[in-house]
Each structure stands twice: as C-alpha cells, then as structure tokens.
Amino acid sequence: MKILVCIKQVPDTTAKISIKADKQGVETNGIKWVMNPYDEFAVEEAIKLKEANAGSTLSVITVGPKARAVEALRTALAMGADDAIMVDAEENVDNLCTAKALAAAIEKEGPFDMVFTGKLAIDDQQSAVTQMLSELCGIPHANVVSKYTFANGNSEVEREIEGGAKEVLELKGKSVIGANKGLNTPRYASLPGIMKAKKKPVKDYSLADLGVDAQQSKVSYKEFSLPPERPAVKMIEGEPAGQTASLVSLLKDEAKVL
Amino acid sequence: MTILVNVEQTEGKVRSASLELISFAASTGKDVAGIVVGSSAKAAAEEAGRYGLQKAFVFEDANLDQYNSESHFACFSEIIAELKPKIVLSTGSAASRDLIPKLAAKFDSGFVSDAVEINLSGEDLTLKKPMYSGKCFAQASFKDSAIQFVCMRPNQLKVSEPKDANVDITEKSAPSVDLKTIVKEVVQGASKRLDLTEANIIVSGGRGLKEAKNFELLESLADVLGASVGASRAVVDAGWVPHSMQVGQTGKTVAPSLYIACGISGAIQHLAGMSTSKVIVAINTDPEAPIFQKATYGIVGDALEIVPMLTEEFKKVL
Numbered sequence: 106m107k108i109l110v111c112i113k114q115v116p117d118t119t120a121k122i123s124i125k126a127d128k129q130g131v132e133t134n135g136i137k138w139v140m141n142p143y144d145e146f147a148v149e150e151a152i153k154l155k156e157a158n159a160g161s162t163l164s165v166i167t168v169g170p171k172a173r174a175v176e177a178l179r180t181a182l183a184m185g186a187d188d189a190i191m192v193d194a195e196e197n198v199d200n201l202c203t204a205k206a207l208a209a210a211i212e213k214e215g216p217f218d219m220v221f222t223g224k225l226a227i228d229d230q231q232s233a234v235t236q237m238l239s240e241l242c243g244i245p246h247a248n249v250v251s252k253y254t255f256a257n258g259n260s261e262v263e264r265e266i267e268g269g270a271k272e273v274l275e276l277k278g279k280s281v282i283g284a285n286k287g288l289n290t291p292r293y294a295s296l297p298g299i300m301k302a303k304k305k306p307v308k309d310y311s312l313a314d315l316g317v318d319a320q321q322s323k324v325s326y327k328e329f330s331l332p333p334e335r336p337a338v339k340m341i342e343g344e345p346a347g348q349t350a351s352l353v354s355l356l357k358d359e360a361k362v363l
Numbered sequence: 364m365t366i367l368v369n370v371e372q373t374e375g376k377v378r379s380a381s382l383e384l385i386s387f388a389a390s391t392g393k394d395v396a397g398i399v400v401g402s403s404a405k406a407a408a409e410e411a412g413r414y415g416l417q418k419a420f421v422f423e424d425a426n427l428d429q430y431n432s433e434s435h436f437a438c439f440s441e442i443i444a445e446l447k448p449k450i451v452l453s454t455g456s457a458a459s460r461d462l463i464p465k466l467a468a469k470f471d472s473g474f475v476s477d478a479v480e481i482n483l484s485g486e487d488l489t490l491k492k493p494m495y496s497g498k499c500f501a502q503a504s505f506k507d508s509a510i511q512f513v514c515m516r517p518n519q520l521k522v523s524e525p526k527d528a529n530v531d532i533t534e535k536s537a538p539s540v541d542l543k544t545i546v547k548e549v550v551q552g553a554s555k556r557l558d559l560t561e562a563n564i565i566v567s568g569g570r571g572l573k574e575a576k577n578f579e580l581l582e583s584l585a586d587v588l589g590a591s592v593g594a595s596r597a598v599v600d601a602g603w604v605p606h607s608m609q610v611g612q613t614g615k616t617v618a619p620s621l622y623i624a625c626g627i628s629g630a631i632q633h634l635a636g637m638s639t640s641k642v643i644v645a646i647n648t649d650p651e652a653p654i655f656q657k658a659t660y661g662i663v664g665d666a667l668e669i670v671p672m673l674t675e676e677f678k679k680v681l
Contacts, residue, residue: 122499269608286609327504349673
C-alpha cells in the first residue's frame with residue numbers, strides 16, 4: 106500500500122516567543138525548529154503500518170518555507186519514510202491553502218491508501234488541516250486518534266473527545282487520521298537512518314505547480330502581542346496551618362474566586 | 364446579513380458556551396439563526412430563543428445525539444447552502460472543532476479556532492486568539508471569505524438575560540448519507556468532572572506529588588472545590604495519569620478563574636498552557652521554581668503536606 110504522512114515544522118515547545126517590532130508576526134531568529142510533536146506520532150504510526158504490510162511505501166509531505174522546512178522532512182526520512190515531497194510556500198499561508206496544496210499533491214503523487222497527520226500544529230493551534238484535507242480529498246477522517254488498527258482496507262480508531270471520554274470509530278476505505286499523543290512512542294532517528302535519509306529522494310513543488318495561490322489565503326494574523334505581565338506573586342509565609350488558612354481567606358476575600 | 368450559530372445541546376438544555384454565542388450574535392443587531400440537532404432539539408431551540416435566536420433549523424433525531432463527522436456535516440451543509448450566512452459561530456467543543464473546519468473547506472472559506480475575543484465591524488469579524496498556546500496573541504481577520512467560520516473558546520462572552528421570545532422553528536429531517544464513518548462505541552471517561560477546557564477551577568499536579576497514587580489528594584481537593592484535575596507533561600509521560608489531563612502546549616490550553624499548581628515547577632510549555640488563568644496558586648518546595656513568576660499566590664512547601672490541609676481549610680468556608 107501507499108501511505109502518506111503530512112507534517113509541519115514548528116518552533117520547539119521550549120522556544121521563548123518574542124514579537125517582531127512591526128507586530129506582524131513572531132521573531133523567528135534564534136528559534137529552534139522541530140517537527141510538530143503530534144506529527145511525530147503520525148510518522149511513527151505510518152511506519153508501523155508500512156512495516157506490517159510488506160511492499161508498502163511511505164511518503165512524507167510538508168508545506169512551508171523550503172529553506173528550513175526540508176529539515177523536518179529529513180527527520181521523517183531518517184525515522185523511516187521512503188521519500189519526501191517539499192511544497193515550498195511562504196510563512197503565512199492559511200490552513201485552507203495548505204490543505205489545497207496537500208490535496209493537489211495527493212492528486213499528482215497518489216493515489217494513497219492512507220493519510221496520516223498530527224491532530225494540530227502547536228504554532229497556530231487551529232486543528233483544521235486534517236478535517237479540510239478530508240473534505241478536499243472526499244475521504245473520511247478521524248482526528249485526535251489515540252489508538253489505530255488497520256484491517257481489510259478499513260481502519261478502526263479510538264479518538265479522545267471530552268473529559269477523558271473516548272469514541273471507537275470504524276472508517277471504511279482510505280481515510281485521514283489525525284494522531285494524538287499516546288498513539289505510540291515515536292522512534293528516534295538512528296545514526297544509520299540519518300545517513301540513509303540524506304540519499305532519499307525529495308521532490309520539489311511550488312504552490313503554483315499545484316494550482317494554489319498564497320494570496321488566496323482567507324485568514325491572516327496581525328497585531329501580535331505578548332500576554333499582559335502578571336502582577337508580582339504574593340508569597341504566603343509561615344507554618345503550613347497558617348499558610349493554608351491565609352491562602353483560603355485571600356482567595357475568598359481578596360481574589361474573590363470562590 | 365445572517366449569523367448562523369451551532370446550538371449545541373444535551374437533553375434539551377443548551378450548552379452555556381452556545382448561549383454565549385447567541386447572546387453575542389443578538390447584540391450585533393444582525394439576523395440570528397441556529398442549527399439544533401438531536402433528541403429534544405426543539406426544546407433546546409425554544410430555550411435558545413430566549414437568548415436572541417430568531418430562527419432555528421431543527422433536526423430532532425436521536426440518531427444525531429452522538430456526533431458523527433459525516434451525518435452532522437450533511438445537516439450543516441444543507442442549511443448553510445440554503446441560508447448563505449456570512450458568519451458561522453460555534454463553540455470550542457470536541458465535536459465543533461472537528462466539524463467546523465470541514466465545513467469551511469466545503470464552502471471555500473476561512474476558519475479561526477480558539478478565539479478569545481470577537482468583534483464585528485460591518486460584515487467583517489476580527490478575532491483575538493492565542494498562538495503557541497498562549498505564549499502570544501494575534502488578531503485574526505478574513506479576506507475574500509464567502510463565510511467566516513469561527514470556533515470560540517468557552518467562558519469568553521457574557522450570556523444575556525433570558526427574555527420571553529418566540530423563535531421561528533423550521534423542522535428538518537437529516538439527509539441520508541452513505542456513511543463511511545461508523546461510531547461503534549463511546550467509552551465514558553472515569554472522571555465525571557468537567558473537561559479541563561471548560562472548568563472554572565483546576566487543581567493540577569506534577570512531579571512534586573512523588574507518585575501516581577498521590578493524585579488522590581488532588582481528587583479530594585477537587586471534590587471540595589467542584590474543580591477538574593490537570594497534570595504536567597512530566598507526570599503524563601511517566602504514565603501516572605492519562606494524556607487527557609495534560610495542561611500545556613502539547614496538552615490542553617486552559618484559562619480557569621482559579622488554577623492551583625501543586626508540585627509543578629513550571630516548564631515553559633506548561634506555563635504556555637495555563638498562564639492566562641485569572642488567579643494562579645503555586646505550591647512548590649523550590650522557591651526558585653518558574654511557576655512562582657506566573658503565580659498570584661505562592662506557598663513554598665511540600666504539596667503532599669499542604670494539599671490535604673488546604674482541602675480541610677476549603678471545607679470550612681465552602
């Protein structure tokens with residue numbers, strides 16, 4: 106079978122975010138870029154599916170600025186993907202443009218039997234591309250998936266909903282699966298894997314090659330701001346009995362949150 | 364122009380996050396329509412009417428009680444195609460976050476999720492939303508979007524006072540769909556507590572609790588406060604509690620009125636997920652822990668000792 110994973114490169118979770126002087130975005134200098142953490146679960150699940158089905162191939166695709174984003178593809182190749190598709194795009198394409206580019210690339214490079222994504226990207230935290238891709242490709246999707254099995258061309262998934270509740274879904278035929286944390290334990294890229302990844306093919310597309318115009322992005326972000334500074338902490342001194350009694354009265358009478 | 368609201372309900376009672384959206388939509392003076400699905404949808408539509416819903420498309424059908432991305436999508440697609448709203452508003456519920464972006468793709472329109480502020484000028488929305496799970500904020504706007512699709516975070520808007528009002532109800536039946544997605548089972552969570560994203564008070568634990576079974580101390584505190592229980596990434600990764608309890612950039616972004624962090628040092632990715640909480644209490648043995656920089660009130664001490672005493676203190680006043 107032919108399997109595809111869609112990934113995104115994002116700032117590392119430990120990155121400190123600062124705002125550009127013109128407030129039109131965040132400062133990208135000095136940021137460490139990594140594969141979106143949820144996409145690592147998607148890559149791992151796709152590799153497991155490939156390994157369980159002899160003769161399968163696994164491709165990985167990203168939409169983003171090639172100069173940096175190609176590194177995320179290399180990471181996925183080092184983990185075990187066979188080939189990669191780099192769709193060069195400026196920073197600010199919106200979710201719909203991204204989904205259109207992915208759908209068009211799937212049309213050109215496919216057909217794929219299964220598509221994996223991460224449940225959301227930790228930068229804009231929209232959680233939109235999985236569902237948009239499902240619509241544009243005309244196949245069902247399941248997002249926030251924490252358990253996955255594939256049998257006879259169909260998928261069975263467990264997805265997390267609210268308050269720790271879970272749904273078990275069956276998806277018939279090809280589908281888009283959005284991975285959540287807990288789905289698996291992503292493997293590290295081994296040194297031989299990293300060496301091999303350098304020789305694996307990366308195919309280049311521009312947005313224009315895929316019939317997508319970044320100017321058609323329908324959502325834009327501006328006026329970036331940092332959260333307001335919080336007032337200095339009030340430390341409650343003393344013995345535990347006195348500390349806890351003071352805290353409760355402060356919450357009740359000063360903060361008025363009880 | 365029309366604003367269409369996804370009116371979410373259970374057993375005829377409208378979710379308060381949906382009432383927020385209806386109240387906001389009504390305050391704009393535009394036409395306010397809603398879609399209500401599931402058993403008791405009609406009763407819910409009538410309740411929504413008291414908050415300003417003028418027109419309701421009601422799919423009273425027990426088959427729609429359980430969210431299904433395809434069957435719900437078919438109902439919404441039909442109404443949106445017919446009504447041609449300029450704006451579609453929905454909550455931040457799991458079902459809503461799943462459904463709305465798919466609709467946006469169908470109608471070739473833009474989508475913004477997790478908005479915390481919403482403003483309408485003419486026919487154009489601007490929204491404030493957290494990015495990098497609250498490390499910063501940005502203002503989102505739409506361009507050449509036939510419809511503006513938005514999921515709003517709960518507890519951000521005022522619910523208006525209910526008034527006697529009649530809502531114009533149109534009963535619909537769900538379009539038949541050749542389902543490729545079958546919901547086979549729903550497994551309820553062990554916890555009966557509110558989801559972290561909707562909780563007004565959160566009690567959260569980290570490494571300082573020493574071992575998994577000490578989360579029982581937080582459960583007792585949460586019982587007294589009517590709170591939900593969260594956790595740091597470290598203890599989720601250690602397998603003490605499920606990922607659904609994780610607060611932070613790779614877990615849930617939360618903004619309760621009161622967040623009590625017990626034995627959590629405050630890694631940057633955890634702080635990102637909770638630092639917009641109104642009041643933050645930090646209890647930690649290390650006075651240099653970064654969590655104290657975000658806290659409103661701090662106690663340097665052992666959470667295992669402080670938490671049970673705190674539970675007893677709260678019992679006295681609640």
